[in-house]
Amino acid sequence: MERNEIQATKEGLRITELLSIQHLAYSFPGPVRTPVFSNLSMKVRRGEFISVVGASGCGKSTLFRMIAGLLEPGSGEIRLALDGGTPGPQRLGKVAYMPQQDLLLPWRTALDNCLLPLTLSRRNNKQEDAARVSEMLRQFGLAGYEAAYPRELSGGMRQRVAFIRTLVTGSELMLLDEPFGALDALTKRELHRWLLDLWGSLNKTVLFITHDLEEALLLSDRIYLMAAGPEKDLEELTVELPRPRTHTMNYEPRFIELRAQLERRLYESKII
Numbered sequence: 458m459e460r461n462e463i464q465a466t467k468e469g470l471r472i473t474e475l476l477s478i479q480h481l482a483y484s485f486p487g488p489v490r491t492p493v494f495s496n497l498s499m500k501v502r503r504g505e506f507i508s509v510v511g512a513s514g515c516g517k518s519t520l521f522r523m524i525a526g527l528l529e530p531g532s533g534e535i536r537l538a539l540d541g542g543t544p545g546p547q548r549l550g551k552v553a554y555m556p557q558q559d560l561l562l563p564w565r566t567a568l569d570n571c572l573l574p575l576t577l578s579r580r581n582n583k584q585e586d587a588a589r590v591s592e593m594l595r596q597f598g599l600a601g602y603e604a605a606y607p608r609e610l611s612g613g614m615r616q617r618v619a620f621i622r623t624l625v626t627g628s629e630l631m632l633l634d635e636p637f638g639a640l641d642a643l644t645k646r647e648l649h650r651w652l653l654d655l656w657g658s659l660n661k662t663v664l665f666i667t668h669d670l671e672e673a674l675l676l677s678d679r680i681y682l683m684a685a686g687p688e689k690d691l692e693e694l695t696v697e698l699p700r701p702r703t704h705t706m707n708y709e710p711r712f713i714e715l716r717a718q719l720e721r722r723l724y725e726s727k728i729i
């Protein structure tokens with residue numbers, strides 16, 4: 458039985474698709490209108506951790522913006538079935554999206570930036586929320602920085618604040634666009650551990666863009682490979698590694714074999 462099924466059985470949930478994308482086409486408006494996609498499909502099951510890898514400019518961030526409802530498909534469809542509901546096209550405000558740029562509000566402190574989604578949702582548990590978010594800041598190594606403004610934080614620290622703010626939205630589906638791209642190797646390793654624990658305990662579904670192949674293998678159930686050129690469809694690699702996962706796995710024969718397989722597939726698809 459797969460992890461999703463075990464979790465689903467344990468919690469009495471139905472095993473369903475959370476996200477379905479069928480024959481997606483999109484071109485940015487403008488005189489040239491070069492299509493980014495012309496026929497792209499993917500499916501995500503509840504509770505999966507999926508990475509998307511591909512060369513710079515192939516359309517990964519555009520795909521996330523479309524899933525988040527910030528862009529509408531030219532043709533094809535995107536359907537989301539959040540919180541066990543029936544699949545529908547409504548997406549704006551329903552998924553937690555962390556874009557590549559941290560987009561923190563410069564006039565709000567780290568704590569207040571993280572509290573923003575709760576403030577906007579007009580929840581009324583200010584003290585409780587602040588205590589919960591302060592604890593998250595502590596877990597992310599940001600204790601003592603609650604009152605700091607974004608300009609007083611390093612790039613990696615801002616990235617962590619933005620990550621917490623994304624988590625705080627409470628959405629079942631998280632879209633993370635290179636969340637650890639700017640971090641040093643040791644901080645990244647620590648946050649991998651944290652993210653894996655969190656994902657295991659919170660029943661989140663994660664879509665994750667990365668250029669780091671080891672990161673993709675360590676975290677994911679499946680990896681989607683995105684080629685350049687609008688006519689691309691996504692290729693898929695299943696990461697058959699046991700969970701819980703740790704960095705020591707990087708040296709195990711199965712991990713090394715999967716890494717070689719991933720690189721071969723990226724090369725064959727002319728992605729690298």
Ligand SMILES: Nc1ncnc2c1ncn2[C@@H]1O[C@H](COP(=O)(O)OP(=O)(O)OP(=O)(O)O)[C@@H](O)[C@H]1O
Pocket residue numbers: 485493511512513514515516517518519520
């Ligand atoms: N607002 C926009 N208007 C016009 N073209 C755009 C816009 N945003 C992105 N593009 C183009 O769409 C294509 C896909 O861009 P996108 O940012 O999705 O790529 P990406 O795979 O996320 O790249 P990276 O890995 O470098 O972040 C690129 O050719 C880019 O130039």
